[in-house]
Amino acid sequence: MSESKYREWILDTIDSLRSRKARPDLERICRMVRRRHGSEPDRTCAELEKLIQEQIVLKVNYKGSISYRNAAKVQRRSRKKEDVSLATAARRSAVEEASHSDLSNGDSALGPADQDEEDLEADTSMAMDTDSNADEEGADESRDSQDGPSPGRTHEAAAPVRAASAPCSPSGTLPGPDPGPGLDCVSLQKAMERPNSLPPSSPRALAHNDWAYDSTVCPAERQHPGMQRDKVATKPAIQSVTSSPCALSNIKKEDGGKVEDSHLSSDQMVPDYAARLDETKNVSDGRPQTLSPPSDDCTFKKIDISSFTAAEDSLLNGDKADDEISVKKEKMSQNLLQWTVADVASYFSAAGFPEQAMAFRTQEIDGKSLLLMQRSDVLTGLSIRLGPALKIYERHVKVLQRTHFLEFEDL
DNA sequence: TTCTGCGCACGAA
């Protein structure tokens, strides 16, 4: 029985419970998985915990009880029109994801809108277990250290109250809705903690973090630790869990028929650059994708993503990138600071994320802002779906940032 | 007995 199978089962179960308006709590999840697939609650619990760690499943405290959410389906409500400044917005959303609502008023399923500044430094833990047991948070911390230095995750210390503890209470006789002390999964969680903590600001750290860029041109072929989330079958009904990250872009929100997905063409989304994109794609023919970072004052016109990616890879491996690529990279880094909002939007549009490009535009992300973006900002601050957001961050934002900072480090 | 569907109320946006 593969883990991916379990993921599928669990996500399926959560979706199923949700669809029938039942609280997806541990008890129900375990029971349903056992009934449907004959899996022991212990195992289900363990797998569920893993999913939480991987931020595939969100653990939330809703109305005083623990619920689990399919992270891919968590809707970020009413963030469409945010006129707050980018920094504020991004930060706030990071807080949203990370800090969860406290028991104060229970409801936290969607993440609190504003948690004030108390957790601003907290990195994004999609597992917004609102009762926030320190165990999990610890794991999260170590895992997500790439997001940025999160010195002193305040909520960690601030939340010893009513630790909802790990969701383990296996073996059929599960404690009721009260997530009381069943079997604890602490050991599991600890076991799952990953050592990983180089300061993200350091390009080298990035290179050593959970991210190793594959030189393969097609991201679909890549499987690296940092992208594990992408492998999740967000649509449980689908059997093949070997889905590539690319497959995620096809994720549709099936719940309630809320298909937020883009039916919009590039033209609709980013009219001014879409044409160029199409043009480019046609011309490039066999080549993957060609970016055309705009701006009149740009010192370059087109950069081949694949080349760029390859350059990054070489960089990571300590190889000497070939001159041509280096030149491109250098130019790109320099120009990044000069990118306008439109440039950034067009970049992502050209990179195959026209819909998400709009989000960058809406949030007024220019080159400088792009350099400042953290993972959580991309995942949550833009109100874009998790799948594309992960890809955008891992394959583009991070790459651009790293390249940029590497440049400066070298200088 | 267990599972499922759903009306309804609640709280947040």
Place this chain on the structure above:
DNA sequence: TTCGTGCGCAGAA
């Protein structure tokens, strides 16, 4: 007003 959520009940299996 809309939306996400889940309690609690009734009917089905």
